[in-house]
Amino acid sequence: MPCPALPDGFDFTDPDLLQDRVPLPEFAQLRQTEPVRWITQPPRISGFDDAGYWAVTRHADAKYVSTHPELFSSNLNTAVIRFNETITRDQIEVQKMIMLNMDPPEHTRVRQIVQRGFTPRAIRSLEDTLRNRAGSIVETALANAASDGSFDFVTNIAVELPLQAIAELIGVPQDDRTKIFDWSNKMAAYDDPEYAITEEVGAEAAMELVSYAMNLAAARKECPAKDIVSQLVAAEDEGNLSSDEFGFFVILLAVAGNETTRNAITHGMHAFLTHPEQWELFKRERPDTTAEEIVRWATPVVSFQRTATQDTELGDVTIKQGDRVGIFYSSANNDPEVFDEPEKFDITRDPNPHLGFGGGGPHFCLGKSLAVLEINLIFNAIADALPDLRLVSDPRRLRSAWLNGVKELQVSTG
16 A cells, blocks of 8 residues: 655644644545554654654544553553653653543543533533523623624633533532633643743643642532532542542543533634535524534544554554554544545534544543533524624634644624
């Protein structure tokens, strides 16, 4: 099979690349010619003492890696495919306290506890409150728009509902939501020089968030309330979370729940405004399939990684024990073997077996139903109050090794 002609040194986790674009043409090339491809990296550039990783680009292979944790570990090197080169191994080891970076059986134990907060009943109980909050968010954005009707969609609309949903879910006072926003930004944006955030600042933010969550957990142990925190921590000896575990769970919510949904909403708005026929269709019919297509189209997490626990075969390639394996969801979600015309933004797409919530297996997104609810509610609110919204400028993208993030999207009601 011929090797695709990628430029020398091309790296799908290069944050300069993702600041500019998602490399869909290169993904397409690999899917056709070398779907499991070794990507060489200079030593330590990603924070790991190795020579690179395997890029997995086909939908079927991404699902296989995701659903075989006994072969592909989230714990050995964490699920984050690239840190800063200055990170220490001890700092990486600390990240293993986060559920995202656990393997069964420990992952199974923690997930069985935290999923109490994400039952269909728990999510339904939030719907009316979040619907009201979505309407209020859009009305406030409209009221605070500049004299010409322009405003930044990211900071005025996209960030708000995910933050408020998390605050509602775990009982964080709404007045503290800006702290959660600030801490999660610092943890996720260490690759972007505009934020002037170092790995150390990101680690400090993570510890501040953990400390905040642990204090919240301690308060609920002392005086339980009718909220998810009390359910998760009130009786530690009865299979609940320790204060430490709850603290790291909140980190997962702040980044995996907040950042991803915020970016899905932003990319979804951009997609609607650049595909006006889809916006007209949504305003008219509000199809139930909309949120899933927005997540497929956006794929907020470009990639996570696993580490091979033993020598194994994947796509006619031998992966050695200890090799890192990148699961590229952005590529899998554009695989023409699975999706008809994947380059089309189609809110009626059905079926839509995208991997935007993970490829199945133990790490399938716990908060999927909440994210779908948030996306539906915010776009319903926008369609009702801002039906003639228009794009003012191209999105300004986040410099990141693994997030498909947008920092700013200028829109206008005028």
